[in-house]
Amino acid sequence: MARIDYKHHDKILLAVDCIIFGFDGSGLKALLVKRGLEPEMGKWSLMGGFANKEEGIDQAAARILVQLTGMDKIYMEQLHCFGDVDRDPGGRVVSIAYFALIKIEESNGETLDLHNAKWFDLKKLPTMIFDHKQMVRLAKERLQQKVANHPIGFELLPNKFTLQQLQGLYEAVYETSFDKRNFTRKILSLGILQRLDEKEKESSKKGAFYYVFDKKKYKQLESEGIKMI
Amino acid sequence: MARIDYKHHDKILLAVDCIIFGFDGSGLKALLVKRGLEPEMGKWSLMGGFANKEEGIDQAAARILVQLTGMDKIYMEQLHCFGDVDRDPGGRVVSIAYFALIKIEESNGETLDLHNAKWFDLKKLPTMIFDHKQMVRLAKERLQQKVANHPIGFELLPNKFTLQQLQGLYEAVYETSFDKRNFTRKILSLGILQRLDEKEKESSKKGAFYYVFDKKKYKQLESEGIKMI
DNA sequence: CCAAAAGTGTTATCGCTACACCCATGA
DNA sequence: TCATGGGTGTAGCGATAACACTTTTGG
Structure with missing residues (x-):
């Protein structure tokens, strides 16, 4: 040069x-x-x-x-x-x-x-104009990869959410469906969700517990490379 | 706007x-x-x-x-x-x-x-100048991710290589060591390596078989999202 | 009491890990 | 014959996937 x-x-x-x-x-x-x-x-x-x-x-x-x-x-x-x-x-x-x-x-x-x-x-x-469709496609792929190993799905949900909402989000991201029992077990076993005493009563008579993402617990586990899904 | x-x-x-x-x-x-x-x-x-x-x-x-x-x-x-x-x-x-x-x-x-x-x-x-060290660090992380799911490790090896060379490469990329038997079994089970009749005789008396990456077989499997390691 | 969603356990299978000995050969 | 690296099998464990019934409660 x-x-x-x-x-x-x-x-x-x-x-x-x-x-x-x-x-x-x-x-x-x-x-x-x-x-x-x-x-x-x-x-x-x-x-x-x-x-x-x-x-x-x-x-x-x-x-x-x-x-x-x-x-x-x-x-x-x-x-x-x-x-x-x-x-x-x-x-x-x-x-x-x-x-x-x-x-x-x-x-x-x-x-x-x-x-x-x-x-x-x-x-x-x-x-869409230009190469924007390609951008969206790539972004979706990246989101799928990222969401599997990082707790960023919560950024798309309200601060408190039910397990069914969370599952619905993952299903939307991956365009698939998961077994409710397996999903619940796995996501709770990570230990990064905190259950509130409050219930969401709109969509069912029984009501579903709200959960929040526990950022502190996640930070403790982060170093080991947690697997979300 | x-x-x-x-x-x-x-x-x-x-x-x-x-x-x-x-x-x-x-x-x-x-x-x-x-x-x-x-x-x-x-x-x-x-x-x-x-x-x-x-x-x-x-x-x-x-x-x-x-x-x-x-x-x-x-x-x-x-x-x-x-x-x-x-x-x-x-x-x-x-x-x-x-x-x-x-x-x-x-x-x-x-x-x-x-x-x-x-x-x-x-x-x-x-x-190194500027932010080049950061670039290398990021590149290494990306290489580690990529190599786990894509057959790009072969780009770093001669066209024909022994299994030990391949294992050495993965060990270098991940800065760890793998069990020889497990590594061999896994990599061969993918069905994307073709064994040649030729042996590499430099580094041992018995000689180690050369393998080549079979790009055609890989292409057939690619759609399903093959896992390399 | 009934409809509708919430919540919860068990089993089979698969993949990963750990581990040690015999083989072939050139010197 | 021996030293050196090459090549191979098995058993245990943990994670995943498949699968269905009971609970709660408002209407």
């Missing part, structure tokens, strides 16, 4: 796109927005934006997420960087995709409306 | 850095180069370069890899995008890290020398 400095190299537009997952009890959802700029204005798109020179890319992603949801402290991680030359017909833009997990029932409907955002079932996604 | 176009946004330098792994029978190695430009000229660094406007980022990574090794058709995948504002004191550079697996004995020593490149045992890495 020659002794050149940085000045002679190309600078490129850097975007961030967020795959925002939610769970409403029935299926896994992704939050999409109607794109507000050309090209492809008016089509469905992931929430995104450009990264500024003065901020780190993780900060850029966090900024964009706050913009759309108004929510702070959202679980988020980088997914992949998409950099094909022609991925965006509007110019040479390299996009870094992040995926985020939010508690759908805590999201603010008005803020979402402001951005023309809408939840879509992952199995019924509309046509 | 307002109806703006792309022109008003920041453009940023985009770099690619490659974590190149090799295995020489004793330990897992990474290929590092002496940096040829300021800042930090002369220090150890991952092989890297800037992405051009006219090429995709995967192509940029492939180009840089060929530059250093002279080798084509190398296994490579994107690792992570590093974009902290201050990661490079020479300017605002976002770097996309790739990791690659090469057959160390097929590498061309002269080409490596041209670039001041040297293999380092992963346990004895020198001080």
Whole structure:
């Protein structure tokens, strides 16, 4: 490599796109927005934006997420960087995709409306711009992998939840179904759930106990590489 | 989002850095180069370069890899995008890290020398520039995950190899040791190795059979999500 | 009393782990 | 013949998967 400095190299537009997952009890959802700029204005798109020179890319992603949801402290991680030359017909833009997990029932409907955002079932996604469909597919795969070994499923549920809700979430993520007895035994045996005295009485007469995720107990076990499912 | 176009946004330098792994029978190695430009000229660094406007980022990574090794058709995948504002004191550079697996004995020593490149045992890495140490650490973690479920370990071995070489590789990747009988049984039961009639006679009098990875058989099994180890 | 969801145990199978001896050969 | 690494089988254990009935209670 020659002794050149940085000045002679190309600078490129850097975007961030967020795959925002939610769970409403029935299926896994992704939050999409109607794109507000050309090209492809008016089509469905992931929430995104450009990264500024003065901020780190993780900060850029966090900024964009706050913009759309108004929510702070959202679980988020980088997914992949998409950099094909022609991925965006509007110019040479390299996009870094992040995926985020939010508690759908805590999201603010008005803020979402402001951005023309809408939840879509992952199995019924509309046509999306650019390579966004590929991003969602990859994000779903990553979520499946991650959820098997890390307690991030709870990010998609209310703070207190029933075992059936938790099972429903895992079933939605994996698009399969589990035996109730085996699931219950396994998840409780991890020792990271705390049962409350309170019951959820909406969906049954008997009522189902609420549980909360016990982050402290989890931290103690974390080092050993806990297996969730 | 307002109806703006792309022109008003920041453009940023985009770099690619490659974590190149090799295995020489004793330990897992990474290929590092002496940096040829300021800042930090002369220090150890991952092989890297800037992405051009006219090429995709995967192509940029492939180009840089060929530059250093002279080798084509190398296994490579994107690792992570590093974009902290201050990661490079020479300017605002976002770097996309790739990791690659090469057959160390097929590498061309002269080409490596041209670039001041040297293999380092992963346990004895020198001080490296910027966030390159973090990149290597992450790459190693990813390699461990990946190797458990995908047949990419073979990329680090000669085309024909003995079972002991293969076991040595897995032991190096996981920094542990396996029981020879259990390892042999498991790896052979996958049905993706083909035994040759030829024996390796260097390291023992009896001689050990050579095996080759049977890519066709693997492809047949791939859909079901084979578990390597 | 009945409908509807909650909660709970046992058994068979499979995969993993631990463990030790004989084989083939060149020197 | 002997030293060296190559090659092989078995038994115990723990995890997983399959499977159905009883409990609670509001209407």
